[in-house]
Amino acid sequence: MKKLLTLFFTAYALLSFSQDRKEIGNTFIKALLVDKNIEKAHSYFDPSVAGQIPVDQLKAVTEQLQGQIGGLKNILEVNNEGNTYYYYSEFEKTKLDVQLTFGENNKLLGFFLVPHKSFEKPDEKTTLKIKSVGIELNGTLLIPPSNNKNKLVIFVHGSGAHDRDETIGENKPFKDIAEYLLANGIASYRYDKRTYSYPETFNEKSTVEEETINDAVNTALYFKKNADYKDYQIIILGHSQGAYMMPKIAEKSQVSKYVFMAGNARPLQDLLVEQYKYLHAIDPTKVPAEAVQEVKTKVAFLNSSQFNISSPSSELPLGQSAAYWKYIKDYNQLNEVKKVKAPMFFAQGGRDYQVTGKDFNLWKETLKNDKTAVFKFYPALSHLFIAGSGKPSPKDYETKGKVDEHFLKDLADFILK
Numbered sequence: 550m551k552k553l554l555t556l557f558f559t560a561y562a563l564l565s566f567s568q569d570r571k572e573i574g575n576t577f578i579k580a581l582l583v584d585k586n587i588e589k590a591h592s593y594f595d596p597s598v599a600g601q602i603p604v605d606q607l608k609a610v611t612e613q614l615q616g617q618i619g620g621l622k623n624i625l626e627v628n629n630e631g632n633t634y635y636y637y638s639e640f641e642k643t644k645l646d647v648q649l650t651f652g653e654n655n656k657l658l659g660f661f662l663v664p665h666k667s668f669e670k671p672d673e674k675t676t677l678k679i680k681s682v683g684i685e686l687n688g689t690l691l692i693p694p695s696n697n698k699n700k701l702v703i704f705v706h707g708s709g710a711h712d713r714d715e716t717i718g719e720n721k722p723f724k725d726i727a728e729y730l731l732a733n734g735i736a737s738y739r740y741d742k743r744t745y746s747y748p749e750t751f752n753e754k755s756t757v758e759e760e761t762i763n764d765a766v767n768t769a770l771y772f773k774k775n776a777d778y779k780d781y782q783i784i785i786l787g788h789s790q791g792a793y794m795m796p797k798i799a800e801k802s803q804v805s806k807y808v809f810m811a812g813n814a815r816p817l818q819d820l821l822v823e824q825y826k827y828l829h830a831i832d833p834t835k836v837p838a839e840a841v842q843e844v845k846t847k848v849a850f851l852n853s854s855q856f857n858i859s860s861p862s863s864e865l866p867l868g869q870s871a872a873y874w875k876y877i878k879d880y881n882q883l884n885e886v887k888k889v890k891a892p893m894f895f896a897q898g899g900r901d902y903q904v905t906g907k908d909f910n911l912w913k914e915t916l917k918n919d920k921t922a923v924f925k926f927y928p929a930l931s932h933l934f935i936a937g938s939g940k941p942s943p944k945d946y947e948t949k950g951k952v953d954e955h956f957l958k959d960l961a962d963f964i965l966k
Contacts, residue, residue: 571627574634574649577657581611582621582647593657614662618642628668632658635666643947644719667716677738681767682759684747688740688768689713691727696734700964701772701781702727702808704739705765705798707789710748713739715788718947722788722933725952726960733961736781738768753862756876761794762801769802784964787812789904789932796885808960809895811904811932814911817877818848820904821866827902831942851878883915892921894963896956898930900941925959 573593581590587608591599602610619641626637636647646666650659677690704723706715714721727737743764744751751760769785772778783804787795792812799807813820825844828836847866850856851874860871886893893916897909909926916922929936935950 681764686740691731698734701736702784705787705791710745711742719949729957753870766801799889813904814908894923899928901932902941903932
């Protein structure tokens, strides 16, 4: 996914209490991004912020944004969480939230451009919190009102701080899948990832166990031990990183079936180099040669004998800690998957440039003697299992779509078999 330019200013507020925050934000955005009245927009900042970014610099940043995302066409909706307001905005090239943070006196404290945040009100009837290692996972439980097949699917996210729908741009692949399963008599539970709801719990000592594995296992154990679900078969579905870590999740959860959606069978660090080289080839302005060389250097260091548990994160890929990378280096998913004693379904999209057919074929070759393993390849589908055409690129994620029905049918068939 391409990196969004993020702006952040910290200060105290100055605007009059009598002004409505929503309107203050509208006026600021219009001055900055529509009228190009930089001095007026600049006047909304506290003097301490104004000193950090002079008018000329703000103008340069605005021009850079214009080149990246185009001009502002329309503000589609405005939502807020406390002092933070989200102006869902349509630009010429994409749709993003303009995120503004206010202080007690209605002065702006922060200004971000971020992926759209959904503000759908949770249905209390489907809300379920599950305790896991010092936190409560916030999730959605869907139970078929009729024709219940007594199968329950648990969703495990890809890398990054994902919500329960695995929202990427305007796409919500986990929600698409859960609703299709519900319509076919299959229950499901999907939860906000720990790093989304409780980022403060993830630190320099954390590994993918704390990020992904433990919460998936504890969720499975909750349903296995709950008398209300004693007649259910539990299935765990992992996407990307969730599929990559599925053999370890399987070792600790021992459920009925496992689903691997676009899981990498090769070392994560090797895929990073491949991804950067691909993105540079399709658009050197977005991923310059220097960025490719930087990730190559960091991966080479990680793979060398110089890497150790004390290595600084600044020298490692993605800025992750040495503890995080040591776990990844010590983990061999192809060895671990051979220990799984339950049916497995592997699905791969042909337009996926993040995890490719190379990985799919490695899983397939490793499990060639496992008669219960199912492998399905979908030539037209992206990493999100949404159909597309043309050369795959990050723009695929910006285009609103739905998870492919052919894949959904194959998934339901595997679950119900």
